[in-house]
Amino acid sequence: MKVGNARRNMDPDFSELDAALDDRDLDGYLIDADSTEADQYYLSGFDAPDPFLTLYDGEVHLLFSRSLEYGRANKEARADTVERYVDFGYQSKVEEYGPREAVSRVIAAFLDSYDVESIAAPPRFPLSTADRLRDRGVTVESDDESVITELRATKTDEEIEHIETAQRANEAAMAAAEELLRESRTAAKGQLLYDGERLTSERIKEEIEVTLLGHGCALDETIVACGSDAADPHDRGSGPLRAGEPIIVDIFPQHKASKYHADMTRTFVVGEPDETVAEWYELTARAHAAALDAIEPGATGAEVHDAVCDVYEEAGQPTLRSDESTETGFIHSTGHGVGLDVHELPRVAPNGGVLEPGHVVTVEPGLYDPEVGGVRIEDFVVVTEDGYENLTEYPKELVV
Incomplete structure (x- = not known):
């Protein structure tokens, strides 16, 4: 019987995600889900009952529709930045374009603020989000290899x-x-x-x-x-x-x-x-x-x-x-x-x-x-x- 005792001791390693994005010449990885989606929780390090966006471009950036989770996310999330719709002029966009169009313009502005023009997204990424981003000129490709799911297999x-x-x-x-x-x-x-x-x-x-x-x-x-x-x-x-x-x-x-x-x-x-x-x-x-x-x-x-x-x-x-x-x-x-x-x-x-x-x-x-x-x-x-x-x-x- 082969029994070992040595364990790994490191934080989550996103180098394989970096490599996957480089291989496909994409600027970032985007998840739109609540934290019951394991890949979302793993990438963001944040537990929230409502959907939010996590962008990975070598760093982790979160975007929330409301301010409800903003303070807690700043303290608890594995994120370099935490932002809200209001930070991208959501209300003025609602008044000008209506609520649905306003959301797509906010997300596009969020991506643009990090010079992200192309993203990979999980296979179960919301179709409406993908369509609206494409309408705004963002390239959205499906991550059929489920890179983050693969990363989660190796535990720290x-x-x-x-x-x-x-x-x-x-x-x-x-x-x-x-x-x-x-x-x-x-x-x-x-x-x-x-x-x-x-x-x-x-x-x-x-x-x-x-x-x-x-x-x-x-x-x-x-x-x-x-x-x-x-x-x-x-x-x-x-x-x-x-x-x-x-x-x-x-x-x-x-x-x-x-x-x-x-x-x-x-x-x-x-x-x-x-x-x-x-x-x-x-x-x-x-x-x-x-x-x-x-x-x-x-x-x-x-x-x-x-x-x-x-x-x-x-x-x-x-x-x-x-x-x-x-x-x-x-x-x-x-x-x-x-x-x-x-x-x-x-x-x-x-x-x-x-x-x-x-x-x-x-x-x-x-x-x-x-x-x-x-x-x-x-x-x-x-x-x-x-x-x-x-x-x-x-x-x-x-x-x-």
Whole structure:
């Protein structure tokens, strides 16, 4: 097993963005979005609920439609300048041209103030903004390579610390979920009871969410799926939980202060698992270990994925590699990047690219069949200069 400890220690490096702009002979990069768009938050370093513009021309410049965020942006944003529509004569332009035309003229004036006549923009850049800028003589080209998304794949020490903070909260939530399962008792027909009431997927999710809130995290959804529900990797799960059946708990919270995510899955059985579930769990643990053993800088996500498929296929289990139409067995990729988005680059999957120091990726093999249920084990690691470091500390035990 190749485990490394060296981490990267640097601020976000925009040199690749500079090179991409130079290669295309463009003056700048423009994003028009709120901070829930991860590329916007990464480039601007600013959290705002309403859309604003970030221009990168070797420096970072912000433009807000109103003054509401102006003071906070000056203190908090990763920006060399912070400006508002009013700074470019917005009201007089409204009176002369109307509100829609005024906005396009303000943005064009903003770009002109930095001698920017041509820009790259993300693939999901607002069409109306692009059209109006083109009408004002600005060249707007789509960044189909998603350069900033690619940049985000390599994490700094600070980003890794944010992810670890989210993961410690995640582990507290997983422990709370496991405790409810441990303290439950088995009633008629295998139904689980907690404090005299049916223990349901919804009750476990509530405990997870409350625990995460207490640790500064939130999540919109989580997975607590039992039995046949667990045979669908993205079934959120619902209804009563039962003894003897696999229960997949997959939690992927976002830390509210840093905006970074964590992601972890454990599979539990209350009581005695049947023989197939126990075999699947042992096999998945071996596939998980094989994937970890394949992770090192220079390896590809495809090679890590192949290591998992090798284990499963040698045991006679179908995979999408061996049968692209299979609906049972290993029916998803091995993993994905984690950061400002819970699913981001790099891919640990067929055609996954080269892993580099600073990449943070999940490792989550699993087996699925409606006749049995599902089993999945998920950790995530940071690729280091000489291997990887597992950022997940929570134990792996099938039987509760």
